[in-house]
Amino acid sequence: MGFSLDGVGLTHANGFRALRGVDLRVAAGERVALIGASGAGKTTLLRVLAASLRPSEGRVRLLGGEPWVDSPRALRRLRSRIGLVHQAPPIPPRQRVVTAVLAGRLGQWPVWKALASLLLPLDPAGAARELARLDMAERLYARCDRLSGGQLQRVALARVLYQQPELLLADEPVSAMDPALSELTVALLNEEALRRGVTLVASLHAVDLALRHFPRVVGVKEGAIAFDLPAAEVTEALLRDLYAAEGSLPLAGEISGVTAAPGLPPLRCA
């Protein structure tokens, strides 16, 4: 099923060209990391893949559908099969963790079920299961404004895991986590994609995380694709060029070898 972009360009209302001539083909079950300096267009690209942003030019095919050609009904159905982990967790502060996680299936539930679940959570066990994978099970009934930034990010992640999407997208899903937790969380995303055989595309600020965990790495620069290579073939020269504007390479640890320190909080990944 996978997805394909052909000559996709996107110009924002203020005239800023966020994407230009993007061609990208990803087969079902592939795991791809997006890297690039901030402002390069990674978020815009992910939002196009989530069928949230309509490109100004080019053709988008996602999971066998064409979001901007098919009917609005089909678009809604398609969106319910795509899960996007947002960079800033989009969760109302006063909502309980369980409700925030269950909201992942609103696109699949009939409206009566959504209403009923608001009064009494319908599937707390399901929410607890996803939270447990992120070591957050004990916060099931906590209010989201009582959580730290990293914890909130894990709740947002649990919501998308609970949605069980066929296309799993993540926009800097570990930006508020420490290196050890980032490592485990990125591993968890990959494990989930492998286990369920779904496509995973994640943008990552830390280059080493991308190289360690993803078989395929796509470099984005100034709204276009700079390179699209197997992780092993990404050279330091390519990276230096990609991050020329930022001056240095953003790393979570070191390029070679896992640097997660021992004795940090455990995170179950299975």
Add this chain to the structure above:
Amino acid sequence: MRAGVSPGALLAVALLLLAVGASFAFLDLPLGALFTGSAANEAADFVKRFFPPDTSADFLAKVAWAALETLAISLLSTLLAVLLAAGLALPAAGRQGWLAGQVARFSLNLLRSVPELVWATLMVLAAGLGPFAGTLALALHTTGVLGRLFAEALENTPAAPAEALGGSGAPALATFLYGTLPLVAPQWLAYALYRWEMNIRMAAILGFVGAGGLGAQLYYSLSLFHEAEASTVILAMLVMAVAVDGVSAWLRRASA
């Protein structure tokens, strides 16, 4: 900033004093008569007639019944207004397109700009004397006020949570309930409670135009010059207003 009083402020005070003097002259109010000994005596006599309040069991039962009616009118009308206001606030905040937004905003303006007493007079003509007319009148005006406040709260709410849910295919109603309502609920509740406090005072007055409750009782008593009875009714209004303020303050604290 310079300390002291600016010439502009002095001029403003002088103009204000002039306007007050002119108003007395225009209305032909004998300012001196307010402060004569006979005026004070008359005022004292008038106040004395209200004491002691009528506490006969018969009349107290009547007042208690009317107080319950007032409470019911204020509660029902506020609840009805909250539902209608929520329904109108969504289009008024521009969520259902431009045309629906204009229609909703116009309706809210119309409902709000007609005062409660005028609505009550109209409703008494339309629905007959009694608490039903009072409930409708308060609900209509309160819908106008709350609808506008609710819409403003909606406009100032971050859209990201709702957009994220819509982006995962959630239908509009579910998106609103899970992504927007939790953000505006505390503000909506505070507005609704504030209007409830105002409505209980208003419900007590609406009886004057025949819309039931404590106001009707007060109107009968005063028309018959039964000042002691009127005094009991006024005390009942005071007790109720204080009680409602307390309950609403407690609810607001509990929801924070």
